[in-house]
Amino acid sequence: VPDAPVDDILKAACGVNTEGYTHQALFYFPLRGGFQALTDGVRRGVQHPIHMQTPVESVRKTADGWRVNDVDFDLVVNTIALPELAPRFEGLPPDVAADIAALEPVSLVNVLVGMKADKPLQDLSWIYLPFEDQGVTNRLTFFSNYSPLNAPEGHTSYMAEATYRGNLDVSQDWIDQLVSGLEHAGVLRRSDVTVTEHWKSRYAYIDQNIEFPARIQRVREWFDASGMLTVGRFGRYEYHNSDQCIMRAFEAVKQIETLSQSGIVEPFVFS
Numbered sequence: 409v410p411d412a413p414v415d416d417i418l419k420a421a422c423g424v425n426t427e428g429y430t431h432q433a434l435f436y437f438p439l440r441g442g443f444q445a446l447t448d449g450v451r452r453g454v455q456h457p458i459h460m461q462t463p464v465e466s467v468r469k470t471a472d473g474w475r476v477n478d479v480d481f482d483l484v485v486n487t488i489a490l491p492e493l494a495p496r497f498e499g500l501p502p503d504v505a506a507d508i509a510a511l512e513p514v515s516l517v518n519v520l521v522g523m524k525a526d527k528p529l530q531d532l533s534w535i536y537l538p539f540e541d542q543g544v545t546n547r548l549t550f551f552s553n554y555s556p557l558n559a560p561e562g563h564t565s566y567m568a569e570a571t572y573r574g575n576l577d578v579s580q581d582w583i584d585q586l587v588s589g590l591e592h593a594g595v596l597r598r599s600d601v602t603v604t605e606h607w608k609s610r611y612a613y614i615d616q617n618i619e620f621p622a623r624i625q626r627v628r629e630w631f632d633a634s635g636m637l638t639v640g641r642f643g644r645y646e647y648h649n650s651d652q653c654i655m656r657a658f659e660a661v662k663q664i665e666t667l668s669q670s671g672i673v674e675p676f677v678f679s
């Protein structure tokens with residue numbers, strides 16, 4: 409799924425080793441609270457009032473700003489997925505709405521697998537499981553290696569990911585198949601598994617089909633000219649990891665500062 413550099417694809421096809429995404433070779437993970445700890449930390453540092461747990465139900469451009477739900481704002485920065493924004497955005501031109509409707513995401517289910525264990529997991533961060541007999545998991549994260557608190561004493565945990573399109577019924581049978589696949593891949597013993605929990609994410613990866621570049625270009629151009637900033641993995645439909653989303657947020661802040669100094673709403677420009 410990643411938008412790999414063509415050079416890397418050609419080298420790999422000829423059997424030449426490539427280094428891949430070296431910018432993610434070293435990373436930090438919170439000891440407590442999982443990845444959520446990052447956004448919680450950012451929130452604690454913000455001195456302005458923030459409304460949490462407030463779903464955006466409607467967005468509308470007004471004569472001198474924006475109206476979100478029933479509140480007026482000078483500026484809106486969107487990070488929700490464009491297909492979720494479109495039905496809430498009053499007055500979205502039909503051609504832009506049609507382009508957004510065609511942006512089908514690749515979805516994903518995360519399955520946390522907890523196991524009793526008398527030794528730590530292999531010293532790995534994650535592995536890919538590309539073969540059919542390894543089951544439905546495409547990537548397996550060695551989750552209790554990220555933080556010892558990601559499993560209770562005497563236990564370890566994996567985070568298995570399986571991608572899908574459209575709908576997926578995550579039944580107990582399906583979970584059993586996933587665990588069997590992992591057993592077949594040699595990474596666990598079924599009898600050690602004490603718990604499984606799953607979570608589905610409709611928006612996980614971007615389907616970069618042939619029409620995608622032209623389609624998303626039109627959508628981004630329309631939003632950038634509209635005076636609304638739209639950023640984020642699915643807010644801008646860029647195949648960005650969290651570090652790149654944060655870099656985009658810094659770019660957005662620069663644009664907001666420029667706008668607040670000049671007061672003139674120019675089309676937003678991103679690198």
Ligand SMILES: Cc1cc2nc3c(=O)[nH]c(=O)nc-3n(C[C@H](O)[C@H](O)[C@H](O)COP(=O)(O)OP(=O)(O)OC[C@H]3O[C@@H](n4cnc5c(N)ncnc54)[C@H](O)[C@@H]3O)c2cc1C
Nearest residue numbers: 462463464487488492609612640641642648649650651653
């Ligand atoms: C399984 C998985 C594994 C990943 N692993 C990594 C990794 O190892 N390293 C890495 O760097 N990146 C990873 N990523 C990517 C990373 O998670 C994303 O790039 C990043 O979280 C995107 O941030 P965002 O702010 O654009 O979107 P999100 O974090 O998705 O934020 C969008 C927010 O909008 C909210 N929202 C939706 N609808 C509404 C509404 N109507 N009103 C108000 N709010 C709404 C959602 O609740 C959500 O909080 C992974 C992603 C997935 C799915």
